[in-house]
Amino acid sequence: MTPGPSAPLGRALRARGLRLTPQRERVLAVVRRLGHATPDDVLAALRAEGGTPAVDTSTVYRALALLEELGLVARTPLDRRADSFHPVEHGGHLHLVCDGCGAVAEAPARAAGDLAADVLRRTGFAADVTHLALRGRCAACRTTTPEPPERP
Ligand SMILES: [Zn+2]
Ligand SMILES: [Zn+2]
Secondary structure (H helix, E strand, C coil): CCCCCCCHHHHHHHCCCCCHHHHHHHHHHHHHHHCCHHHHHHHHHHHHCCCCCCCCCHHHHHHHHHHHCCCCCEEEEEEEECCCCEEECCCCEEEEEECCCEEEEEEHHHHHHHHHHHHHHCCCCCCCCCCCEECCCCHHHEEEEECCCCCC
């Protein structure tokens, strides 16, 4: 079995002179359970779990920002409204986000390998394509509405 979420989080926090609060631990556990979660998703999951102490939106935002700073979670814009957070160990795929219906599909990370290699060769920029979100139109939307709508 994998070790519980508290061990690496506790170490990372202590190295920064911070404490592992129950809220931070619960936020990380929820992100790990959901795989991808917006701050609203995290808040909804925590509220559904109940328990104490109660959490509010700003607690969730601060906890996610801290966990991101500590390198335990990362963010990807899967949704127009809010970034999604995911555990850093969850990164071996790309997301294909449909602008038509909002569906999110996954593709293997190697699909972006050629792109990253080409960008590196041309510009020297090493792109992080481990958990990229690509926007576009899914097969179903391309069939039902051939003309893409005006982008805002
Ligand atoms: Zn993902
Ligand atoms: Zn679609």
